[in-house]
Amino acid sequence: xxxxxxxxxxxxxxxxxxxxxxxxxxxxxxxxxxxxxxxxxxxxxxxxxxxxxxxxxxxxxxxxxxxxxxxxxxxxxxxxxxxxxxxxxxxxxxxxxxxxxxxxxxxxxxxxxxxxxxxxxxxxxxxxxxxxxxxxxxxxxxxxxxxxxxxxxxxxxxxxxxxxxxxxxxxxxxxxxxxxxxxxxxxxxxxxxxxxxxxxxxxxxxxxxxxxxxxxxxxxxxxxxxxxxxxxxxxxxxxxxxxxxxxxxxxxxxxxxxxxxxxxxxxxxxxxxxxxxxxxxxxxxxxxxxxxxxxxxxxxxxxxxxxxxxxxxxxxxxxxxxxxxxxxxxxxxxxxxxxxxxxxxxxxxxxxxxxxxxxxxxxxxxxxxxxxxxxxxxxx
Numbered sequence: 001x002x003x004x005x006x007x008x009x010x011x012x013x014x015x016x017x018x019x020x021x022x023x024x025x026x027x028x029x030x031x032x033x034x035x036x037x038x039x040x041x042x043x044x045x046x047x048x049x050x051x052x053x054x055x056x057x058x059x060x061x062x063x064x065x066x067x068x069x070x071x072x073x074x075x076x077x078x079x080x081x082x083x084x085x086x087x088x089x090x091x092x093x094x095x096x097x098x099x100x101x102x103x104x105x106x107x108x109x110x111x112x113x114x115x116x117x118x119x120x121x122x123x124x125x126x127x128x129x130x131x132x133x134x135x136x137x138x139x140x141x142x143x144x145x146x147x148x149x150x151x152x153x154x155x156x157x158x159x160x161x162x163x164x165x166x167x168x169x170x171x172x173x174x175x176x177x178x179x180x181x182x183x184x185x186x187x188x189x190x191x192x193x194x195x196x197x198x199x200x201x202x203x204x205x206x207x208x209x210x211x212x213x214x215x216x217x218x219x220x221x222x223x224x225x226x227x228x229x230x231x232x233x234x235x236x237x238x239x240x241x242x243x244x245x246x247x248x249x250x251x252x253x254x255x256x257x258x259x260x261x262x263x264x265x266x267x268x269x270x271x272x273x274x275x276x277x278x279x280x281x282x283x284x285x286x287x288x289x290x291x292x293x294x295x296x297x298x299x300x301x302x303x304x305x306x307x308x309x310x311x312x313x314x315x316x317x318x319x320x321x322x323x324x325x326x327x328x329x330x331x332x333x334x335x336x337x338x339x340x341x342x343x344x345x346x347x348x349x350x351x352x353x354x355x356x357x358x359x360x361x362x363x364x365x366x367x368x369x370x371x372x373x374x375x376x377x378x379x380x
Contacts, residue, residue: 007071012067015056015065015067015071016071016075018051019051019079020078022047022048022053023078023079023082024082026044026047027044027083027086028082028083030044030083031082031083031085031086031206032348032351034083034085034206035085035204035205035206035351036205038198038206039206040164040206040207041086041206042122042164044083044086045086045089045090045119045122046119048079048086048090048119049118049119049120049122050118050119052065053065053075053079053090054090054093054094054117054118054119055116055117055118055119056071056072056075056094057069057094058097058113058117059101062101062109062110062113062114062117063113063114063115063117064117068307069241069244069303069306069307070300070304070307072094073244073245073248073299073300073303074248074300076090076091076245076248077248077249077251077255077296079249079252080248080251080252080253080256081256082252082256083206084203084204084249084252084253084355085204085206085207085355086207087249087252087253088160088204088207088246088249089161090245091245091246091249092123092124092125092160092242092245093116093119093122093161094241095123095125095169095238095241095242096116096123096124096125096165096167096168097113097116097117097123098234098241098242099169099183099185099225099226099234099238100112100185101113102234102237102238103226103230103234104225104226108225112185120166121167122164122165122166122167123161123165123166123167123168123169124159124160124161124162124165124167124168124169124212125159125160125168125169125238125242126156126168126170126171126186127139127171127235128156128157128158129141129154129156129157130155130157130211134364134365134367134368136171136181136235137178137179137181139154139171139172139173139181140173141153141154141155141170141172141214142172142174143172143173143182143184143219144174145221148220149218149220150172150174150182150218150221150224151216151217151218151219152170152172152184152186152214152217153214153215153216153217155212155213155214156168156170156211156212156214157211158199158209158362159195159209160207160208160209161207162195162198162208162209162211162212163195163198163208163210163212165188166188167185167186167187168185168186168188168193168212169183169184169185169186169225170183170184170186170212171183171184171231171232171234172184172214174231175228175229177229179229179232180228180229181231181232182224182226182227182228182230183224183225183226183234183235184219184223184224184225185219185225186214186223190217190219191217191218192214192216192217193213193214193215194212194215195211195213196212196213197210198210201358202357202358203351203353203354203355203356203357203358204355204358239363239364240306240313241306243316243317243319243363243364244299244302244303244306244316244320245363246320246323246324246359246362246363247299247302247316247319247322247323247324248299248323249359250295250323250324250326250327250356251292251295251296251299251323251326251327253327253330253331253352253355253356253359254291254292254295254323254327254356255292256348256352257288257331257333257334257349257352257353257356258285258289258292258330258334260334260348260349260352261285261333261334261337261338262276264337264338264341264347265281265282265337275337281337284333284336284337285337287333288329288330288333288334291326291329292326292330294322294326295319295326295327298315298318298319298322299319299323301315302315302316302318302319313372313376314372314373314376317369317372317373318369321366321369321373323359324356324359325360325366327356327359328353328356328357330356331349331352331353331355331356332353334349334353335349335350335353337349
């Protein structure tokens, strides 16, 4: 079981209990088969949407849950514990709504946010490019103004939900200035927008990842978020929030690995006693438990700063770095606890280990997180 929650309100406590129940009944029983067959869990995401989970941190007036980020992230951890692909999908969808919520006009928000937050419209986020991953300012996808429209041309790599989303939050260059980037909400049925075949990934195989092609896609000016040139600001602010989502998913995954390893250690016997009773192994499990609790405390501390309206970019990078590195270590150690069985697909820990690796890479590699942290340390 995921960790017991200490929440500030009865409403939040009931909400997390609801999410945990949905995860146990709707997610966990389907995860193994869906990951094995690489089946995209659209139906499951729809269940979460109808339960209000996909809009938790957004305002109630637009169909959101009106919950603090601290509560939303604990819900994401519960989802990550049950099924990492869906946890990542939840985080990406919430990130895809971020630009509209923070930079959209009142008319734009009332027009599109309710269906997005209610899960009727599934979102995707198009920032990275084949040659501009960790350096978004180097993007080459262009949006050229043509009367009351923009014409978008280029390619966006590593798009979670690519080919399955109903709308794409696309960053594109609108001027030659290095930071001359703007943000657009592009509907999935826009002519000229296509998805490449999904990437064949090591893990998170239930989560579709594809390159999106924009071949002269016409987007009305009313679908631009903010002013021209606001795109990079929108993208970077969104990434801070998104990194906390990934930290929460990684913590849920690490907790699942710990629970599986503890259960196995309590049942498996060698030399006449449970392997849990061998001090060397018990210490390994204790180290995993300490790492999981540390990761949880770190992402919650960053979320509280966000909820208070305080700067949290450095804290978000620390949380993402700590939680995802811990998840990689926790899942690797869990495989070791299982011995040879841990290397087989008969037990979940080998899948957990494959899923943990990518969390050190997306939403900014952990090397990029260290760069962000160092820049903050270097500020006067």
